[in-house]
Amino acid sequence: MAPEGEAERIAQQTPSADGQPRGTARQVLEDLRGSIPEHLLLTDPAQLTTYECDGLAAYRVTPALVVLADTAEQVAATVRSCATHRVPFVARGSGTGLSGGALPHAEGVLVVTSRLRTLHEVRPQDQRAVVDTGVINLQVSKAAGPVGYYFAPDPSSQQICSVGGNVAENSGGAHCLKYGFTSGHVLSLDLVTPTGAEVTIGTEAPDAPGYDLVGAFVGSEGTLGIATRAVVRLTRLPEEVRTVLAGFETTDQAGAATSAIIAAGIVPAAIEIMDALAIEAAEAAVSCGYPQGAGAVLVVELDGAAQEVAHEYAAVEAICQQEGCFEFRMATDATERAEIWKGRKSAFAAVGRISPDYIVQDGVVPRTSLPAVLRRMSEISAERGVRVANVFHAGDGNLHPLVLFDASEEGATKRAEEVSGMILDLCIEHGGSITGEHGVGSDKARYMPRMFTDDDLDTMQLVRCAFDPDGIANPGKIYPTPRLCGERPRVRQGAHPMTGDGVEVF
Amino acid sequence: MAPEGEAERIAQQTPSADGQPRGTARQVLEDLRGSIPEHLLLTDPAQLTTYECDGLAAYRVTPALVVLADTAEQVAATVRSCATHRVPFVARGSGTGLSGGALPHAEGVLVVTSRLRTLHEVRPQDQRAVVDTGVINLQVSKAAGPVGYYFAPDPSSQQICSVGGNVAENSGGAHCLKYGFTSGHVLSLDLVTPTGAEVTIGTEAPDAPGYDLVGAFVGSEGTLGIATRAVVRLTRLPEEVRTVLAGFETTDQAGAATSAIIAAGIVPAAIEIMDALAIEAAEAAVSCGYPQGAGAVLVVELDGAAQEVAHEYAAVEAICQQEGCFEFRMATDATERAEIWKGRKSAFAAVGRISPDYIVQDGVVPRTSLPAVLRRMSEISAERGVRVANVFHAGDGNLHPLVLFDASEEGATKRAEEVSGMILDLCIEHGGSITGEHGVGSDKARYMPRMFTDDDLDTMQLVRCAFDPDGIANPGKIYPTPRLCGERPRVRQGAHPMTGDGVEVF
Structure with missing residues (x-):
């Protein structure tokens, strides 16, 4: 249940803090017309209302434009256009999330990935499956079952939730006590970053070189980009x-x-x-x-x-x-x-x-x-x-x-x-956390400062700013106060080495 | 074995690409004198030579200053001073790494964490141990053994390597087939970022809210800061x-x-x-x-x-x-x-x-x-x-x-x-990787482009720049070409949505 005024705060939040002008969803629509079929671009108010909330119905915001992407390239084209015009976008899979992570932005574009449903490959010999992120969680297990495997993360919504949503929220389920959360079952992701770059993060190899960006991306609730394809680990069906x-x-x-x-x-x-x-x-x-x-x-x-x-x-x-x-x-x-x-x-x-x-x-x-x-x-x-x-x-x-x-x-x-x-x-x-598996989303951003210090939150937002300098990827989610991305991280100048006291300068 | 000229390349590499002047290790030394005892600040050439390489002896560089930190606060003070003067620093635990990840920088400060050896707590009921990062890997298992637990990552060097080194390199070992790499056994880290901020990343709770920075930090080979304390997961001794x-x-x-x-x-x-x-x-x-x-x-x-x-x-x-x-x-x-x-x-x-x-x-x-x-x-x-x-x-x-x-x-x-x-x-x-568990370090930076595209590497370096805008944390490691951190991520303007072709602008 949203506290009064909370939905408005999120809907109205202008994530661009650097004073640069923002474009409009209409400009994005113009860019996409001709290259994405009309029936995949929703602007009719009645249709848009369908997408006003996810599983947390207490928060409702009607988006300005909905793009039903049929291909990863359409996702990339949409994000690139949003980046060009500095227009916010929100990704949505099946829309079953319980923290309002897929709550649309009133002036933004909702990018729906649920039509990316190709299950490319099941490789029992390597215990891998390659799926588009709109594929339904349970479909992976159904495809892998005949060869003796399944996809372990099992949120209660597994009959309808998408792998992309599981990735965004780092979904768990009743069996994650033994098998762990989604992050333990994703090896590599193809994604579109908020600036429109199409990259692959992670590899199928254990302990891959470079930063484990898959670790950071899984559970990032749509704030670091949109995943379009995943290589997931399959688990052997128990005897x-x-x-x-x-x-x-x-x-x-x-x-x-x-x-x-x-x-x-x-x-x-x-x-x-x-x-x-x-x-x-x-x-x-x-x-x-x-x-x-x-x-x-x-x-x-x-x-x-x-x-x-x-x-x-x-x-x-x-x-x-x-x-x-x-x-x-x-x-x-x-x-x-x-x-x-x-x-x-x-x-x-x-x-x-x-x-x-x-x-x-x-x-x-x-x-x-x-x-x-x-x-x-x-x-x-x-x-x-x-x-x-x-x-x-x-x-x-x-x-x-x-x-x-x-x-x-x-x-x-x-x-x-x-x-x-x-x-x-x-x-x-008691040393616990404000969310076990549903995510922060729109609902719990205000609780984050109870759990993390300002420095802790700033450090997380360093990553957000690095990926999304214009603050267009799912703004208003996770963090109560958006960081001004132009800022340099603070250095404590002249601090006394024994006390740490000092003047913070930028 | 280093190819000819490679050690020189790394030693001489000036990571600051923005034209700002750099200070010197001498300035850092002046800052630290008086607050860190003299015997912990090494400048004598004979002493410095001891630290010229890690387990990969083919690469040797003598650092300008060695700080033997006795406390986390001394680590923070050193990093803050380096940040102020824009002087490179390299962290070193026990120095057993096999990829030259702890190779010093000729003009920089080597921060040795091996004296941070307090094993704070073993909590069998929660399967946790709290340790300073200089604690030896095997010490954790020795402390946990009497109550029925051990620390699972077991690199061959476990009798001498430090938990901090395991964190930096995401160390594996013979038993990581079943028990996974270090990243699966670290819940939370206290660290000093390259700008001198002291933060805690991760929590002891499963699926913690916000980005999983522990995932990104473990295996970052000293490029995102220095961890001083870790909460690690203990594994039950098998029957x-x-x-x-x-x-x-x-x-x-x-x-x-x-x-x-x-x-x-x-x-x-x-x-x-x-x-x-x-x-x-x-x-x-x-x-x-x-x-x-x-x-x-x-x-x-x-x-x-x-x-x-x-x-x-x-x-x-x-x-x-x-x-x-x-x-x-x-x-x-x-x-x-x-x-x-x-x-x-x-x-x-x-x-x-x-x-x-x-x-x-x-x-x-x-x-x-x-x-x-x-x-x-x-x-x-x-x-x-x-x-x-x-x-x-x-x-x-x-x-x-x-x-x-x-x-x-x-x-x-x-x-x-x-x-x-x-x-x-x-x-x-064959779809594998250039390193299974030893890391990229100094040795394999040149191989990274064979495995990752420029966009993939740029995306990783976004994170590096976010944490370390001045490029002072272990420069020359992992990435063959340092990213100019002042750059904004590219947006592909005017790209055709179906082909992705377009002009990259900054």
């Missing part, structure tokens, strides 16, 4: 998968079981916890048959070699019993496994059944801080009279609290937003 | 380790066994191959007892849960037999394991026993190209009459050919250098 569901009376017990599993040296593919309110919502929505009366359920998925999984399964069962679970159930086939995951995966949408409005928060804390953070969250919830449902990737401390409210009730929205913000502060306080 | 040694008649057979092991879905901790010449050298040096008459030996290390290792061991044995190994031996205790590794780890130094001079090359190819590349290398060796010994991380295609020669023989050095360069070309041709 066996076992999914278990354990019912506990309290989240503390489920949390203790999680800690004990990890402490035993087991790295499950996923460990998820849902609390009573989240279970209630999921049951109301999809009747997933979770244990009656559970204060918390723990979903643990084990994968790997059959013998290893059997061994780990026995250990997980013993641990859960020891931590007081009153029900322990294993999916015996794919249908039962899907049933267990259905409740978990529907949880976000499901809270709509028990609350007219809700905020999906996304924060992360060190796993060891989970019990303290959960206890404090439940105190905050009680103090403020705001219900909070918890669904989280317990293995890596990634919380997704759902803050429930009824917008028609006076002051309820504000209270919910306050609680949501307090949860992020709580995460920071 | 069981089995190390096997298999003797084959040919490297083709050993290579086929490697492919079959990987194809079976086994990810060993390490798979190493040594060919006949490398075995001969190792035997001559350390009498490691490798199988008599072997054309190649394969060292496979399996680690993990005991049951899994037992299962994988059986599979590896069957595969090796099937591919024709004539000896298969497992280390039954730590002593026998050390014995097997001794031959492998001593191989580089050992070739000194069979050849007066040699070049250690470092390249990488896709694993599937290994047989073709090895065959072509042996043809090149025969054609040119230059012996090449092969020792390599077969699992990830990282070759370490040892090109043998006798510098006292006329033309031999030149022939060896040519063969060494041809091997790199061969790697590039």
Whole structure:
């Protein structure tokens, strides 16, 4: 939920701080006409409205022009024209992001990459796939499955989200505890930089020479350019998968079981916890048959070699019993496994059944801080009279609290937003982060200074300015205050070597 | 071995391309006197000579001033002074690098971080350690061992190399097949940027917001600043380790066994191959007892849960037999394991026993190209009459050919250098890279254009210029031609959207 005036701030923000005149999206349109077919250039207000938000519908801005790129060259031509006229552009894949990263710019161009859908190659012998960035996440796994591989990053939206969106947001998913985020699965990217250069970053070789720009680009949320093609790493399908569901009376017990599993040296593919309110919502929505009366359920998925999984399964069962679970159930086939995951995966949408409005928060804390953070969250919830449902990737401390409210009730929205913000502060306080996997986007730029010093943020923006001196690539996202790109980095002149005090000069 | 004139090129290269006057190391010395104890500031020529090279002794340059920093603040004060006077600086940890990355600058300051040796914290519950960057790689594992963890990156120099050097070079080691390079084990860094800003990059949280600057910094070879403190990830000690040694008649057979092991879905901790010449050298040096008459030996290390290792061991044995190994031996205790590794780890130094001079090359190819590349290398060796010994991380295609020669023989050095360069070309041709894990440093800057386009290199240098507008941080390394940092990135004006042709303007 956007705080008042926030969407306007972003829409109106003029990223060019150097006083140079900006052109208009109309000039970009003129440049592209004749070379990009008319039906790919949208200017009709009704059509433009379709693109006014991504998965975070609280923020809405209608773009001035939408380009539905059919080829990487069309993306490059559009960006080059934007660079020439200094017109902002925003990239959008499938538009499923949850932080408003693909929120358009009112005077800018929205470059839609979802039609770049060629899956060029699956090379099982090298564990690689080469895909255009509009390819849907799940399509990669479907293509690689018959030869024994899959694409490991699995955001809940994987049936519709694009590889390009995964790259922009460094998407995770339930299984990133074991397999890591998108950044661990991308080897090389073809991209168009904000000045229109078409470059390849990364290589397929391990420890490639030069800077690891793939590392910096993955998760840059559209601020360093638009990727059009990716070489991704494929992961071998495990020999066996076992999914278990354990019912506990309290989240503390489920949390203790999680800690004990990890402490035993087991790295499950996923460990998820849902609390009573989240279970209630999921049951109301999809009747997933979770244990009656559970204060918390723990979903643990084990994968790997059959013998290893059997061994780990026995250990997980013993641990859960020891931590007081009153029900322990294993999916015996794919249908039962899907049933267990259905409740978990529907949880976000499901809270709509028990609350007219809700905020999906996304924060992360060190796993060891989970019990303290959960206890404090439940105190905050009680103090403020705001219900909070918890669904989280317990293995890596990634919380997704759902803050429930009824917008028609006076002051309820504000209270919910306050609680949501307090949860992020709580995460920071415990050495965690303001986002676990949804990104900063439009939604959390204002929280960045709570986590980073000005110098830290300036250092990140050095990179932004290097790639995008005119501030045209997704302006207003990630950083609360755009850096003036003409500035030289500060040198602390005459500082005393022992104290570091000194005058900062430019 | 440096081509003629190369060391001079680097020593003399004036990185400041904007015509601004540079100060001198003497001015830096004046700034630091009084705040940094005299005994930490080296100017005596005899002392300076100690630092004239790193592990790549073919390149030697005496620095103008050496600062032995005792604290992060002293590093910052030195860099700030260098920034003020626009004097080049080079960071050096233990000085074990093999690409001349720590080669000093003749007019510059060498900042030695090896005295930053505080190991602040080992936190097994979070799998983290906090260390100053001068801490020796193996010290981290020694400190974490008693609580069941270790630091996974294991370059052959791990008994003496520093964590800071590992960060600068993104060091790998025999076990990076399974555990990855240094970049996968660093969560956050405190660093001093080339303008003297002290910042923290990265966080301990997964998928931290903002750009993943840790990804870009790890492997940046001292060109983006000096790291003084690192939060690193610890890896759980495996329940069981089995190390096997298999003797084959040919490297083709050993290579086929490697492919079959990987194809079976086994990810060993390490798979190493040594060919006949490398075995001969190792035997001559350390009498490691490798199988008599072997054309190649394969060292496979399996680690993990005991049951899994037992299962994988059986599979590896069957595969090796099937591919024709004539000896298969497992280390039954730590002593026998050390014995097997001794031959492998001593191989580089050992070739000194069979050849007066040699070049250690470092390249990488896709694993599937290994047989073709090895065959072509042996043809090149025969054609040119230059012996090449092969020792390599077969699992990830990282070759370490040892090109043998006798510098006292006329033309031999030149022939060896040519063969060494041809091997790199061969790697590039097969979609590989000019360095697998030793870095670009001084040695391979000239090869970068064979692998990257001008636009690719310019894009990397955008980042370099952003961090280091005056070009004072380790100039002459990585990039063959320094970018003029005052330049704006190019925009292709008026390019035709379908062809991309256009005039590049600045």
